[in-house]
Amino acid sequence: MAKRSAQYFSCIFTVYCFLWYCDANAIKSTTDWPPRHTATQFDQDSYGNTMYKQGCAHDIDVVNQLVDFDKSGYNKHKLPKPDGMKVRVDTWIQAITSISESTQDFEVDLYINEMWEDPRLRFDHLNPCKPNMSLDNSLLEKLWTPNTCFINSKEAFIHQSPFTNIFLMIYNNGSVWTNYRVKLTGPCQMELQRFPMDVQKCSLTFESFNYNIAEVHMVWADANPISILGATELPDFTLVNVLASSEETQYPAGYWDELTITFIFKRRYGWYIFQGYIPTYLIIIISWISFHLGTVALPARTMLGVNALIAMTFQFGNIISHLPRVSYIKAIDIWMLSGMTFIFASLLELAVVGHLSHLKTKKQQTKRDTPSHRSSPIFWNRKYDPNSKMAHPLPLVNDQWHDQTVLGGSLRDVTDLSYSFQELQLKQTLPLWHKFIPVKQDWDPERIDKMSAIFFPVIFFLFNLLYWGYYIGCSRSTDITKPTQQTVCL
Structure with a gap:
């Protein structure tokens, strides 16, 4: 009985080991990468996933055949088309970091996209593995470029976080797409007549530095040339609009296409x-x-x-x-x-x-x-004469002078003379400017x-x-x- 049980257990263990071995081989076969340079021809399934076929050319092989001067005769100093190039440009605004009134400039982070067609870079005949190639920016130095720049920027540099932020893609029909992530300090000629309720318009001008309009024609992309990737919040300003415009500017060497980005800011005056x-x-x-x-x-x-x-x-x-x-x-x-x-x-x-x-x-x-009006000024210098008719006291009625004096004059006139004398004294004390600018005394x-x-x-x-x-x-x-x-x- 014990021997039969041992044989049964040994049989079960042998079957388990065989199944484990088969499963391990199946897992290993699914993780094997395809051989190098023998990827697949590009295709997609119903879900959009890339399907590969054997026998296509890898990106590095395609690039070596395109830009190798000995093999293809490619010259980056020569225009891809003798009748001139057309470069389409669009911009993605990433962030506006600051605006300064004292230095009259602003800082902005943005992406510049350029697209042009170089017939010498067509590779659909080379049996590529993909319809486009995303390449390192070091290859860009071997290709013809329109040599564009912001001509009115105070400072500009390409981000290095952690590597140079330049994107290069070449399509199988020869189209080239470059993308630069740039930080710019641009001028902003502010008009502060309405400060702090002002609206400021700052601009950046983009053009080809080496080629005039006869060689390179620069245009904005047909649809949405300027896009804002995120909220651009500033403590002092609100970005209310971004405009794209273009014009031809004359220089001594000819006409150049200039593409202008205009930022319109409204100040927050809270x-x-x-x-x-x-x-x-x-x-x-x-x-x-x-x-x-x-x-x-x-x-x-x-x-x-x-x-x-x-x-x-x-x-x-x-x-x-x-x-x-x-x-x-x-x-x-x-x-x-x-x-x-x-x-x-x-x-x-x-x-x-x-x-x-x-x-x-x-x-x-x-x-x-001033003495009481009972001692009127007309009597101040009169000496007392006992033989005078004025020696007799004048009768009073209710503490007032009678209207008639012994001299026959009106006592009311005497009182008026007293007040006139007081006003004369007051006028003599007034400043000189009162003579030219009359001031009412009853103010x-x-x-x-x-x-x-x-x-x-x-x-x-x-x-x-x-x-x-x-x-x-x-x-x-x-x-x-x-x-x-x-x-x-x-």
């Missing part, structure tokens, strides 16, 4: 609202508090107005320190200078009120120092403060309507569909 405009509102409103302090607090009112003017000046300098030194007036300049004018006007009002208050106090003091300082407390806010409100209506309207009316700068407002 930061300037919170850091510039709202503090200015508060400073101007604080300067109006002096109108309600009265004429007895002139030192406090003076300190309040001077501090408001200093704060406004500091705020203005803090904003314009980050801007280029342009010679024209900006919107922020008009706002700040107008705010300083309102504060300065409140100081002038304080000076007028202080002067009139001083005159009023002096006038009251003069009245207190009360408190009345001027009350009028200023009404007129200053009303005038400031009207100024706000004009200011914001003008500049916001100009910002909305700017044409963002044209590559050239259209200035409709100053």
Whole structure:
């Protein structure tokens, strides 16, 4: 019984080992790579997967036959077509990293795609394994290229992360596709008349550096020449549009095709609202508090107005320190200078009120120092004569002089003479400019403060309507569909 069990177990183990061996050979046969240079002819199944056939030429064999001068006579210095080349260009915008007003430039990362047809690079007759070949950028140095560049860039370089970011593809019909991932610093001639509610248009110009229009004709791709790969968020600007345009530019050596990319940015002025405009509102409103302090607090009112003017000046300098030194007036300049004018006007009002208050106090003091009208000035130099008819006391009625004196004159006329004399003394103390600029003596300082407390806010409100209506309207009316700068407002 034990012997039969051992034979049964041995038979089972032998069958298991045989099955394991067969399965291992099957797995090994599926992982064997096809022999080198004997891949397959390109084809695709119903799912789009590449199907291979034996006997096709590998990429490196095709390239060696195409660019080897001894075998094919390829010369990269010779135009592929004697009647001229047509190069199609399109751009992928990857990111816009910064815009600077002080240096007037911007930085952008983008992909430049160029396509042209080189009949000498056709390889469909060489039985290739694929309809196109993705090749290393070192091969590009052996091919003819249009030698394009951004002629107005301040700085440009191809990304090296971790290798040179150049893509090269050659199709079996001789079409060549190159792709460069480039970081650019381009100029941006800013017009800041409407700052910070401005719209800026910055551009990059792309052309062939070596070939004029008779040799290389550069055009934008027919469909979507400019694409934005991702969101381009900037702290100060919003990218509202990207335009593509082309023109022929004349040089001493002929005409060149220039392809221009225009970036249209609209400034985000929220930061300037919170850091510039709202503090200015508060400073101007604080300067109006002096109108309600009265004429007895002139030192406090003076300190309040001077501090408001200093704060406004500091705020203005803090904003314009980050801007280029342009010679024209900006919107922020008009706002700040107008705010300083309102504060300065409140100081002038304080000076007028202080002067009139001083005159009023002096006038009251003069009245207190002047003798009563009972001792009229016409009697000040009259000596007392006991034999005179005026020796008798004049009768009083209700503490007032009788209308008639013993001399027969009117006592009311005497009182009028007394007041005329006081006014003459007051006029002699007035400044010289009062003779040329008449000032009403009945202008009360408190009345001027009350009028200023009404007129200053009303005038400031009207100024706000004009200011914001003008500049916001100009910002909305700017044409963002044209590559050239259209200035409709100053």
